Amino acid sequence: MDQKQVAAVLHEIGVLLELSGEQPFKSRAYYNGARTVEMLTEDLEQLVADGKLEALPGIGKTLAANITELVTTGRMQYHEELKAAIPAGVLELLRIPNLGPKKARVLYRELGITSIGELEYACKENRLITLKGFGAKTQEKLLAGIEYLKRFQGHYRLDEAWSQAVEMLDELKNHAGVVEAEIAGSIRRAGEIVKDVDLVAGAREPAQVTAYFIGLPQVEEVVAREDARARVKLQSGITADLLVVEPHQFVYALHHCTGSRAHLEALEELAKNMKLTVNEYGIFHGDELLRCGHEEELYRTLGLDYIPPELRENLGEIEASLAGRLPHLVEMTDIKGVFHVHTDYSDGSHTLEQMVAGAVQKGYRYIGIADHSQSAFYAGGLKEADIRRQHEEIRSLQEKYPEILIFKGIEADILADGSLDYDDEILALFDFVIASVHHFQPGKDLTERLLKAVSHPAVTILGHPTGRLLLAREGYRVDMEAVLAALRQYQVAVELNASPARLDLDWRYFRRAKELGVKVSINPDAHRVEDLDHTFYGVLMARKGWLEAGDVFNAMGPRKMKRYLEERRSRWAG
Structure with a gap:
């Protein structure tokens, strides 16, 4: 059992303890243990073998024994006993947005609710109105959350599907009979939410390959x-x-299975003509078969320039190809640095130096530190x-790491009236400011709040502009045309928050941003070193939104970025 799986079990134990009504310190111990295990840089199995688990922060004797049992046997008796005591459907209730273990326990203990369906029925019968800690508003929110779940049932975030698709693809390529294989479908087109994994393989003995595929260990x-052909359900449920x-036939099958259906239908009409x-x-x-060795040749046969998979949505890409006006899409190598990086000064898991060293290791030329501001207590x-202490450390680290520029920034909260939560004297200390909303009612219109925020001269980037969490929370309503116009007016970049849970701003707005000349900053929203890799998903979304390197704020080189930020700040802060 690997590190992430162990951490997931420990976290689930924390949830089960809350559902069981145990003392809070017990669940906290397992939540903290899960966090410690997840963030380990040492080899977990070696720590278990050497008996050194108790040397880790927050890992006591009992927790160390349980982790040892889990790592060495693949199971933990304590975990299994807790799961047996709570109906599985109660855990499923926690998939509903804004429903935590404490409230789920009340629903189970007081109303006997053990499934999402039972909760929906209870809400529609108004049984939660008089329940302590609930009421009419909570009942309405839970019903809205259930509807949201039903709408996206059987859907997965891109990162979840991507990792499994890559794993299955690697397995396929290991088969001696497979000549070539690739990921297809909405994953290849970089859909932010997908339903399944699509794979295409070229082989002379198809039956042997499908037999091998259905026997892979990931298949449930x-x-x-x-x-x-074969269709399987993986252990993850996808x-x-x-x-x-x-x-x-591989190139034709790959193209066809990549889609989208609308793109294929438009091509079929073109071919028919x-x-x-x-x-x-x-x-x-x-x-007569017109042989094509690769997709570029396939498109050329149809009189078109090659259309990258991310653009194949029948949103004007065929017309642009015919006219020779397809964009040269941004690539990972175009990204010179990253902004929106958290550290353990606020809610990050790694130190400032660890984040800087991680960015150096990944080849970035600059890093923008942006911990949470004071309202985010x-x-x-x-x-x-804290700000002054962090800035002193940045100055020291800049001497130690001359190969990367370290920019001093903050993720400032946009308050209810649209103001920022520091005065101008403090804001003037930063090289850049990301302004973000963190508290809002889903569905509420926040246009005016955002317009006021981006008008402040200290703001460099508007962070996660709709506040959405994919498959978990609807964002707030906003007149994006008005916001983009304001961003152009005040020369503020818009964030493409590349956290796979957000991918916000939505790629569908990027062509308009591009038309207006609004730069897009592809930010990882990193809370640990490995989160710097979120930039990959941001680049996929930028490509899907037709963006080129020149449209991307952090495709700017380090010297140019330093000069830009200095000039911008000097214009208002002196």
């Missing part, structure tokens, strides 16, 4: 299988589909003394 259930074709037929097995002129928001 075989849903369907033919010689050249469905994976495999199509195996002859090697010479050329007296051609295009499908998953080839491009045909009558019965729940996240250890920085008071003035």
Whole structure:
């Protein structure tokens, strides 16, 4: 059992203890233990073998024994006993936005609710109105949360599906009979939310490959299988589909299975006008197969420039290709540095130096530290003394790490009236300011609040502009056209928050931002070193939104960025 799996079990124990009504210190011990294990840089199995678990912060004798049992046997008796005492459906209740373990326990103990369906019925019967700690408003929110869940049932975030798709692809490529294989479908098109994993393989013995595929250890259930096709349910719950074709058909099958359906239908109409037929097995002129060795050749056969997978949504990409006006999409190598990086000064897990060293290791030329501001007391928001202490450390680290520029920033809360939560004297201490909303009622219109915030001359970037959490929370309502116009007026960049849980701003707004000349800052919102890799998903979203390197704020080189930030600050702070 690997580190992440152990951490997940410890976290679930913390939840189960809350649901059981145990003393809070017990659940906190397991939550803290999960965090410690998740953030380990040492090898967990080696620590267990050496008996050194108790040397870790927050790991006592009992917790160390339970972790040892879990790592060495793959199970933990204590975990299994707790799970047996709580109906599985009660844990499922926690999938509902804003419903935590304490409230779920009340629903279970007081009303006997053990499933989402029972809770929905109870809400519609108004049984929560008089329940202590609930009431009419909570009941309405829970019903809205249930509707949200139902709408997205069977959907997964891109990062969750991507990691599993890559794992399955690697397994396929290990099969001796597979000539080539690739990920297809909405994952390849970089949809922020996907339903399943699509894989395509080229092989001369398809039946052997599908037999191998359904026998992989990640497979929990075989849903369907033919010689050249298979559908399985993975242990994570996501469905994976495999199509195996002859090697010479691979390029056509990959293109077809990548989609989108609207893009394919538009291509089929284009091909029809050329007296051609295009499908998953080839491009045909009558019965003659027009051979293509790769997708670039396939598009060229149809009289088009190559259209990258991210653009294949029938949103004008075919017309742009015909006119030779497709954008040269931004790439990871274009990103020169990252902003919106948290440290343990606020709610980050790693130290300032660890985050800087991590950025150096990943090849970035600058890093923008942006811990939470003072209003975010729940996240250890920085008071003035903390700010000055952090800035001293940054100055020291800048001497130690001359190969990277370290910019002093803050993620300032946008308060209810649109103001920022520091006065101008404090804001003038920073090289840049990310202004973000963290407290709001989902569905409420916050346009005026954002417009006032971005008008402040200290603001450099508008952070996660809609506040959405994918598959978990609707964002606030906002007139994005008005906000983008204000960003242009005040020369403020808009954030593409690359945390896979956010991917906010939505890629569908980027073409408009580009038209207005509003720069997009692809920020990882990193709380640990590995979160710096979130930038990858941000680049995928930027590509899907037709952005080029010149549209991206942090594609700017280090010297140019330093000069820009200095000039911007000097214009208002002197």
